[in-house]
Structures are given as structure tokens and as C-alpha cells.
Amino acid sequence: MSSSCRVAVIGAGAIGLSVGWRLAQAGCSVHIYDKGRAGQGASWAAAGMLATAAEVAAGAQEAFELGRRSQELWPQLAAELERAVGFSIDYRTQGTLIPAFGVQQLDLLRETFDVQRSLGAPVQWLSRPAVREREPQLSDRITGAIFAPEDVQVDNRKFVAALKFAFLDAGGRLHEDVAVRGLEFTDNRFSALVLKEGTASADMVIVAAGIGSKSSDIEGLPEIPLVPVQGEMAAFKDKQYKIDTQIRDILSRLEKIEDK
Ligand SMILES: Cc1cc2nc3c(=O)[nH]c(=O)nc-3n(C[C@H](O)[C@H](O)[C@H](O)COP(=O)(O)OP(=O)(O)OC[C@H]3O[C@@H](n4cnc5c(N)ncnc54)[C@H](O)[C@@H]3O)c2cc1C
Numbered sequence: 535m536s537s538s539c540r541v542a543v544i545g546a547g548a549i550g551l552s553v554g555w556r557l558a559q560a561g562c563s564v565h566i567y568d569k570g571r572a573g574q575g576a577s578w579a580a581a582g583m584l585a586t587a588a589e590v591a592a593g594a595q596e597a598f599e600l601g602r603r604s605q606e607l608w609p610q611l612a613a614e615l616e617r618a619v620g621f622s623i624d625y626r627t628q629g630t631l632i633p634a635f636g637v638q639q640l641d642l643l644r645e646t647f648d649v650q651r652s653l654g655a656p657v658q659w660l661s662r663p664a665v666r667e668r669e670p671q672l673s674d675r676i677t678g679a680i681f682a683p684e685d686v687q688v689d690n691r692k693f694v695a696a697l698k699f700a701f702l703d704a705g706g707r708l709h710e711d712v713a714v715r716g717l718e719f720t721d722n723r724f725s726a727l728v729l730k731e732g733t734a735s736a737d738m739v740i741v742a743a744g745i746g747s748k749s750s751d752i753e754g755l756p757e758i759p760l761v762p763v764q765g766e767m768a769a770f771k772d773k774q775y776k777i778d779t780q781i782r783d784i785l786s787r788l789e790k791i792e793d794k
Contacts, residue, residue, distance in 0.1 A: 539563070542727050542736035544714045544752065546572035548690070550742030551697035558704035565734065566706060567727065569713035573694030575744050581767055582690035584608060587655040587682035588630040598653055608686060615693075618700045621784060624689035631660075631669060633679040640677045647680050656684045695784045702788070714743070716753030728753070 539562040543550045546568035558564045566572070583589070586601030612625035634643040650657045658681045665672060665679040702708060716728035717739060726733040741747045741755060745762050749755040 539738070540736045541565070541738050541740060542567065542734060543740045543742055544727070545575070545741070545743035545746070546698070546708060546710070547575045547742060547744055548573070548577040548694055548697065549744075550740065551694060551701050553740055553742060554706050555697055555701040555704055558701060558706040564701075564706045565709060565736065566701070567709045567712045567714050567729070567734070569711070569746070571710050572698045572708055573691070576765075577690055577694045577744075579765065579767060580690045582624075582688045582693070583630065583685070584687055585630045585682060585685040587650060587657050588632055588680065588685050590650050590653055590655045592649045595653055598655065605684070605686065608688075612688065615696050615700055618703065619696045621692070621696065623692040623696050625686065626688070627686050629681060629683040630685035630687075631665065631672075631679050631681055633665060633672060633676045635673070635675050636677060643678065643680060650680070655682070657682050692784065695788065699784070699788050714752055717755065719754065 539557075541554075541557050541562050541564045543554045543557075543564060543566040546554075546566045550566055550568075551572065554564045554566045584605055586598060586605050590598045590601075608625065612623060616622055616625075632643065632646075634640040644659075647657060647659055660668065660679045660681050662677055665676055665681075666674070668681065698708065712729055714727050714729060717724055718726040718728055718733060724736075724739050726735040727739065741752070743752065745760060746752065747755065747758065748760050749757050
């Protein structure tokens with residue numbers, strides 16, 4: 535990668551920060567722009583499940599295979615990132631359980647299990663006693679479960695905090711609270727970002743603005759059929775408290791790097 539490559543990344547979520555980090559490591563001059571704070575979009579709201587097997591759906595063979603390849607890269611990514619930043623991102627490999635409550639849910643879950651197996655997903659069927667043995671804290675109303683032993687998880691909030699840390703440490707520049715309004719082209723080639731105040735020129739642009747990666751939000755982008763999907767998260771209080779304390783510590787270390 536040429537040291538003269540100048541890259542603009544729109545969006546400082548898990549995707550924009552990962553790509554930006556790798557490009558900065560490769561010697562590019564990388565500027566990431568986010569309309570809010572880095573890592574506070576969907577990447578903050580997520581549950582951190584890297585559950586390729588548990589979440590595979592009928593007809594999604596290609597997405598499943600891509601997910602499996604991505605999952606294979608995670609141990610190395612997590613280890614490298616943790617070495618770079620000096621704190622844990624809680625990459626865990628205990629697998630994923632999908633439990634059923636009652637008989638009706640059990641029948642539906644069995645159908646899901648058959649689809650997963652037909653696509654080659656590494657999943658196991660657990661009887662009620664086997665679920666309780668694996669996870670004794672679960673309700674005794676559970677009638678069975680799918681267990682995906684190769685699925686993994688990460689603390690997504692620590693992950694994005696670590697990425698921000700690693701990106702800045704690799705020499706990347708982050709512009710928070712700076713919305714990108716459009717793209718400018720010269721001779722049909724991308725040449726600059728349009729910001730509220732002025733423009734920012736670059737040799738190439740990476741659009742990682744999540745659900746904001748639409749032509750209605752960023753002028754000059756091609757029409758892409760992006761549809762938001764609602765997700766919901768439940769977090770338990772004392773675990774969350776512990777996580778928040780650690781995140782605060784990580785964020786205060788980040789501020790020190792940004793002040794340099
Ligand atoms: C409740 C919930 C739970 C989820 N759980 C999981 C899970 O367990 N496992 C999993 O793999 N996935 C999960 N997901 C999906 C996952 O969070 C997303 O796929 C992932 O975070 C997307 O990362 P991203 O970097 O593309 O987007 P984001 O994290 O949304 O980052 C995009 C960034 O772009 C910025 N931006 C947008 N428009 C502009 C603009 N015009 N100018 C500048 N900046 C802009 C935003 O401010 C934002 O910071 C979940 C999602 C939700 C909502």
C-alpha cells in the first residue's frame with residue numbers, strides 16, 4: 535500500500551474503524567468522519583453475538599459460508615487487537631444456546647434445527663436435562679435447546695473502544711460530530727467529501743455509515759436497497775454495571791491518546 539494513499543472513511547462503527555485501522559497499519563493516511571461519537575451507532579447497541587450457526591436461516595447458504603470464514607478470522611483479530619491496546623475485548627468461545635419454552639416453541643425450534651443441519655451448520659440438539667446441565671441458571675420451563683458450540687461472542691462496546699484506540703495509535707485521524715453530506719467527483723472519480731463546512735479531499739472513500747449509507751443521506755451515493763431491521767437487547771444490571779465501569783476506564787485512556 536502506497537504511503538501516499540489518502541483514504542476517507544464515512545462512519546466510525548465496527549466496520550469503519552476496522553477498515554480504517556488496517557489501512558492506517560498499512561501506511562495510508564486515513565481520516566474517519568462520524569456524525570456522532572465513534573462506535574455509538576448499531577455497534578454500541580448490539581449484543582456481540584458472532585453466531586453464524588445459531589442465526590443461519592433457510593436460503594442463506596452464501597451468507598452462512600461468509601459468516602463461517604469471518605468467524606475463523608476472529609481468534610487472530612481478537613488476539614492482535616488486545617495486544618495492540620492492552621485490554622481485553624472479552625472474546626468468548628462457549629457457544630450459543632437457543633432455548634425453547636413449552637411444546638409449541640419446541641416444535642418450531644426443531645424445524646430451525648433441521649434447516650441449520652441441512653445447511654451444514656455445526657449445531658447439536660439438547661434435551662431438557664442436557665440444557666439444564668449446561669446452563670443451570672435457565673428457567674425450568676425450558677423444554678429443549680439448540681446448542682451451537684462453535685459460535686463465539688465479543689463485548690461489542692469494548693471491541694469498538696479498542697478499535698478506536700488502535701486506529702488512533704496507528705496514526706489514523708478521527709473527526710467526530712462531523713456529518714458527511716455528499717460526495718464530490720472529478721472526471722467521474724471520487725475526489726472529496728462534502729461536509730457542513732467545506733470539503734475534505736481524498737483518493738478514495740469507504741462508505742461504512744451503517745443504515746446512513748443511502749443516497750438520501752449522503753448525496754452522490756448509488757441507490758442501495760438498505761432496510762433498517764429493529765433489534766432489541768436486554769442487559770442485566772450488575773453485569774452491565776461492571777462492563778460500564780471497564781468501558782469508562784477504557785474511554786478515559788482513549789481521551790489521553792486523543793489529547794496527544
Ligand atoms: C439491538 C441490536 C442488536 C444487535 N446484535 C448483534 C449481534 O449480537 N451480533 C451481530 O453480529 N450484530 C448485531 N447487530 C448488528 C450490528 O450491530 C451491526 O451489523 C454492526 O454494528 C454494523 O456496524 P457498522 O459499522 O456498519 O454500523 P454502525 O455501528 O451503525 O456505524 C455507522 C456509523 O456511521 C455514522 N454515520 C451515519 N451516517 C453518517 C454520515 N452521513 N456522516 C458521518 N457519519 C455517519 C453513524 O453515526 C455510526 O457511528 C445488532 C444490532 C442492533 C441494533
